[in-house]
Amino acid sequence: MGDSQLKLSNQICFPIYSVSRLITKAYKPFLDKMGITYPQYLVLMVLWENDGIIVNQITEKLLLNTNTLSPMLKRMEKMELIERNRSEKDERSVIIKLTAKGKELKKQAADIPNELGKVLVSENVEVSDIMHLKGVLNEWIEILSENKES
Amino acid sequence: MGDSQLKLSNQICFPIYSVSRLITKAYKPFLDKMGITYPQYLVLMVLWENDGIIVNQITEKLLLNTNTLSPMLKRMEKMELIERNRSEKDERSVIIKLTAKGKELKKQAADIPNELGKVLVSENVEVSDIMHLKGVLNEWIEILSENKES
DNA sequence: TATATTTGCATCGTACACGATTTAATAGTA
DNA sequence: TACTATTAAATCGTGTACGATGCAAATATA
Numbered sequence: 001m002g003d004s005q006l007k008l009s010n011q012i013c014f015p016i017y018s019v020s021r022l023i024t025k026a027y028k029p030f031l032d033k034m035g036i037t038y039p040q041y042l043v044l045m046v047l048w049e050n051d052g053i054i055v056n057q058i059t060e061k062l063l064l065n066t067n068t069l070s071p072m073l074k075r076m077e078k079m080e081l082i083e084r085n086r087s088e089k090d091e092r093s094v095i096i097k098l099t100a101k102g103k104e105l106k107k108q109a110a111d112i113p114n115e116l117g118k119v120l121v122s123e124n125v126e127v128s129d130i131m132h133l134k135g136v137l138n139e140w141i142e143i144l145s146e147n148k149e150s
Numbered sequence: 151m152g153d154s155q156l157k158l159s160n161q162i163c164f165p166i167y168s169v170s171r172l173i174t175k176a177y178k179p180f181l182d183k184m185g186i187t188y189p190q191y192l193v194l195m196v197l198w199e200n201d202g203i204i205v206n207q208i209t210e211k212l213l214l215n216t217n218t219l220s221p222m223l224k225r226m227e228k229m230e231l232i233e234r235n236r237s238e239k240d241e242r243s244v245i246i247k248l249t250a251k252g253k254e255l256k257k258q259a260a261d262i263p264n265e266l267g268k269v270l271v272s273e274n275v276e277v278s279d280i281m282h283l284k285g286v287l288n289e290w291i292e293i294l295s296e297n298k299e300s
Numbered sequence: 301t302a303t304a305t306t307t308g309c310a311t312c313g314t315a316c317a318c319g320a321t322t323t324a325a326t327a328g329t330a
Numbered sequence: 331t332a333c334t335a336t337t338a339a340a341t342c343g344t345g346t347a348c349g350a351t352g353c354a355a356a357t358a359t360a
């Protein structure tokens with residue numbers, strides 16, 4: 001009722017916003033070595049699983065729009081991590097394919113999950129909390145992204 | 151060991167990044183009515199609790215730097231939500247004070263936590279999950295933001 | 301088949317984030 | 331006191347986010 005609900009720590013928005021940024025920072029040293037940013041890392045993870053998909057399929061997996069992805073993919077093309085080519089079957093679609101360099105980065109990235117785990121554990125983050133959080137957040141993604149297809 | 155760890159859903163980075171953006175979107179309809187953005191809302195919450203603090207104190211509470219806050223505060227000054235004045239005690243500091251308009255918004259914001267709660271519940275988000283998540287995330291903020299004072 | 305609608309992507313404008321640098325004011329110290 | 335170090339903001343450059351709009355290709359429908 002009163003003011004207490006309007007306090008930073010009492011709303012879910014601030015903690016999740018801050019932790020998201022703090023986690024991004026925890027990834028940064030590893031991504032810097034690879035010369036990529038955090039969102040670019042997410043794109044690469046999608047492509048490592050599914051090379052040769054079209055832009056729209058990436059937007060679905062990352063819940064990002066083309067207004068974010070198109071410029072980003074152009075930068076990644078300039079960095080020679082990917083290639084962008086129009087589909088011949090459907091001239092509207094753009095197929096994204098990893099270059100040799102883009103594929104190569106997967107090897108460097110292989111250790112990131114473990115390394116990051118070490119960092120978190122050394123900072124006294126509970127592994128059980130990470131696992132639980134992952135579960136809850138993945139459910140929320142399902143729920144919150146469901147009705148947004150309009 | 152294998153590839154599975156490099157999958158989107160198996161890392162903590164993607165879920166937290168996505169949920170953060172999805173939660174921001176959930177707030178948007180309410181903030182649009184007030185004509186403010188999500189980060190501006192955070193600044194206002196800080197000021198509603200502690201009016202007349204200096205920029206540096208805001209950076210500490212929100213874990214943001216002046217390179218983000220300075221331009222943002224200028225925009226908020228232009229919107230007549232706040233006033234920016236140099237401290238007389240220490241000419242380096244800039245004191246941020248809410249205007250009448252900025253204070254007025256607190257009344258409009260008072261319902262947001264409840265309204266957002268309703269939205270989440272209607273989307274079948276478990277209240278117990280929200281509470282638990284808030285607890286875990288606030289701990290993580292403590293931990294992850296600790297050694298970053300350098 | 302001509303036209304309307306939808307789809308996939310790109311572009312534009314605005315607002316963050318953030319590393320790095322700059323500037324001015326204060327504090328510390330020889 | 332003169333000089334150095336620290337501190338508080340601001341600025342710069344780059345890279346996202348995202349609502350809105352534009353455009354061409356494909357599809358649907360009269």
